[in-house]
Amino acid sequence: MPLAMLTNELSFSSKILAWFDQHGRHDLPWQQPRTPYRVWVSEIMLQQTQVRTVIPYFERFMARFPEIITLADAPLDAVLEHWSGLGYYARARHLHRAAQQLRDQYAGQMPADFAQVQALPGIGRSTAGAIMALAFEQRYAILDGNVKRVLTRHGGIVGWPGETAVANTLWALAEQYTPTVRIAEYTQAIMDLGAGVCSRSRPQCARCPIHADCQARATGQQQCLPTPRKARAQPLRHTVMLMIQGPQGVLLQQRPPVGLWGGLWAFPQVEQLDEVTPWCLAHLGTAPQTLQAWEPFTHVFSHFRWKITPVWLGLAHDPAKIMEAGGWLWYNYSDAIAVGVPAPVANLLAQLFQNN
Ligand code: SF4
Structure with a gap:
């Protein structure tokens, strides 16, 4: 040398x-x-x-x-x-x-x-x-x-x-x-x-x-320096998050083990607002008594942006149907269960429980 x-x-x-x-x-x-x-x-x-x-x-x-x-x-x-x-x-x-x-x-x-x-x-x-x-x-x-x-x-x-x-x-x-x-x-x-x-x-x-x-x-x-990566257009995707609140808490669903937020617990989702009621009928066996769309916001991932529209749905009674399958839980702040929750869902839960 x-x-x-x-x-x-x-x-x-x-x-x-x-x-x-x-x-x-x-x-x-x-x-x-x-x-x-x-x-x-x-x-x-x-x-x-x-x-x-x-x-x-x-x-x-x-x-x-x-x-x-x-x-x-x-x-x-x-x-x-x-x-x-x-x-x-x-x-x-x-x-x-x-x-x-x-x-x-x-x-x-x-x-x-x-x-x-x-x-x-x-x-x-x-x-x-x-x-x-x-x-x-x-x-x-x-x-x-x-x-x-x-x-x-x-x-x-x-x-x-x-x-x-x-x-x-x-x-x-x-x-x-x-x-x-x-x-x-x-x-x-x-x-x-x-x-x-x-x-x-x-x-x-x-x-x-x-x-x-x-x-x-x-x-x-x-x-x-360092030279940045050539800018790529970040696609914008849309989702509707269903914040279903019943007497036992807010309904969360575990996401599949791999992929986006793999294994974490999040709100059930649909792609568009007009799919909300059909989803409730199919999964809860009932239509929501109260429905309230919140202000949409954008969450940025490394490869795309997600425009999230949160929708709050009030249920007077717990639907028995949903609990028949695993991978669901009624989440409540007072006896918070130790599960992983992605940041946008955690923020929405905080707002939800603050408002109640
Ligand atoms: S290594 Fe970084 S901080 Fe140090 S002189 Fe170079 S540019 Fe400045």
């Missing part, structure tokens, strides 16, 4: 480590203690979610599922309930399935082997690298959103990081810069740098330990 390149790599990691010693975060809940399980759960929660949002979820999750075995043995409903509001629920389902594999194949322990960790559900190359580096001090690189931002800006790398060629360049840099000592601290440090200094909208270059040789700063390209 040429001496100049070696010097660059050494100075990159040593500058970041020196900055971390003074300014990095050393008191995050998953750092104390930094076990493979806690690192894993935190890494999954931190995908697409900011640290300050994750902290209370992480603490509640660890209090309920302190060990891999506890998580594996818990019902999926309990896991989803502890994920309610974090979004991207496939993460929770994968976490649960992976915990069961760890229980069955590795006696409830995370193996200290990159390939075995990466083979678990929901664990990609970067998350496996983070577990190896943070929990086992093994020299593996990570490339999460924060690290991608730092590396694209510092190296002036143009092109959407989701493209294979760009991703390969970034992985090569990430591996090149990962030091051979203090691996866990360096991994935490570069994530912290991306989250706190080289932030998406307002990078604080004057405070950045690698500003002297940052290409984006030198050329004023901070706001253009």
Whole structure:
């Protein structure tokens, strides 16, 4: 390896480590203690979610599922309930399935082997690298959103990081810069740098330990990097959510185990308002006594927007018919049952019980 390149790599990691010693975060809940399980759960929660949002979820999750075995043995409903509001629920389902594999194949322990960790559900190359580096001090690189931002800006790398060629360049840099000592601290440090200094909208270059040789700063390209994905039109879909309220509570239905909001509990849905009464007759055996359409709102997913029209339906009596099938429950705030509920449904339930 040429001496100049070696010097660059050494100075990159040593500058970041020196900055971390003074300014990095050393008191995050998953750092104390930094076990493979806690690192894993935190890494999954931190995908697409900011640290300050994750902290209370992480603490509640660890209090309920302190060990891999506890998580594996818990019902999926309990896991989803502890994920309610974090979004991207496939993460929770994968976490649960992976915990069961760890229980069955590795006696409830995370193996200290990159390939075995990466083979678990929901664990990609970067998350496996983070577990190896943070929990086992093994020299593996990570490339999460924060690290991608730092590396694209510092190296002036143009092109959407989701493209294979760009991703390969970034992985090569990430591996090149990962030091051979203090691996866990360096991994935490570069994530912290991306989250706190080289932030998406307002990078604080004057405070950045690698500003002297940052290409984006030198050329004023901070706001253009990383290159965003080409904008795709986000389709707008419509749905009507039926908030059916009877004497026992509000009717919720469990969604199929995979797909949108898989395994979570939500209101029954129809596509259009004129399908409401036929749905009630078919499923409840009765037409609603009172019906009230609420103001529609739009919920944004990564791949489409959902225009939701909530409709409140009052029932004087509980219809016997609905309880004949599983997958339904009458939800009541006063004796709230521990199930996972997606954020828009939770908001509507809160409004509903506030109004009553
Ligand atoms: S100098 Fe600015 S743009 Fe470059 S890595 Fe540091 S914070 Fe990011």
